[in-house]
Amino acid sequence: MLRSIASRVGHVARPALSVSQPLMAAAVVAGGLRHAATYAKILDKVLGIDIRKKEQHMSPKDTDPIYENPVILPAPHGVQVCSVTFKSFQLHRLDFYMTFCRKAAASMQIPCTGTVCLPTVLRRWTVLKSPFVHKSAMEVFERRTHKRLLVIRDTDPEVLQKWLKYVNDNIPPGIGMRYKLTEYEPLDIGTQIDQAITTGNPGTIDP
Numbered sequence: 001m002l003r004s005i006a007s008r009v010g011h012v013a014r015p016a017l018s019v020s021q022p023l024m025a026a027a028v029v030a031g032g033l034r035h036a037a038t039y040a041k042i043l044d045k046v047l048g049i050d051i052r053k054k055e056q057h058m059s060p061k062d063t064d065p066i067y068e069n070p071v072i073l074p075a076p077h078g079v080q081v082c083s084v085t086f087k088s089f090q091l092h093r094l095d096f097y098m099t100f101c102r103k104a105a106a107s108m109q110i111p112c113t114g115t116v117c118l119p120t121v122l123r124r125w126t127v128l129k130s131p132f133v134h135k136s137a138m139e140v141f142e143r144r145t146h147k148r149l150l151v152i153r154d155t156d157p158e159v160l161q162k163w164l165k166y167v168n169d170n171i172p173p174g175i176g177m178r179y180k181l182t183e184y185e186p187l188d189i190g191t192q193i194d195q196a197i198t199t200g201n202p203g204t205i206d207p
Helices: 002-013 021-047 091-107 157-169 189-199
Strands: 080-088 116-128 138-153 175-181
Touching: 080 091, 080 157, 091 138, 091 157, 091 175, 157 175
Parallel strands: none
Antiparallel strands: 080 138, 080 175, 116 138
16 A cells, blocks of 8 residues: 555656657657668568668779879989979968879879978958048958979989979969979089080080
8 A cells, every 4th residue: 555655656756757859859750760671671671682881881992093102202312303392372282283283293203202291471461441530440361372382303304394394284383383303414514514615616525
């Protein structure tokens, strides 16, 4: 008797639970997913095939080479022949163009370093919002100039000129390029120049 009264009292004193709208929505979504999974299982049994989508993992051999990272060819001698500097205000376009230049160099068998990130140049301007008495109201504008560097080593001058021409012809708008060439001469170039001046025949100079 006492147990029944205690259970009734506890049952009456317990507050009624109310399901909020987010919980109801979650319950409806879960129920819909449960029904969809049930229907999929029924169709699997009827058709004899699995109609649910499965994740397909592609091996690296099946991917297109255009999506792979550029290959860095080894430089046996490590002799620097050219350094190319790129500038742009748009970082995503600059990085995309750097990948294009590196892939072009790899396709021409040119040893090229990876992309070297140079310090970003930040410049700010402070101007008045109004030319009248509101001097305290000002606006600050800034411009970020991103820079990248590529170094070419152990490359024939003719091949290097072809690569520079190809890269310069396909440069997108908004990117600036500047390169410095390094030419190496034989040790006896001074003697050859003196002989050419003495004989008057510049053809004796070995390029």
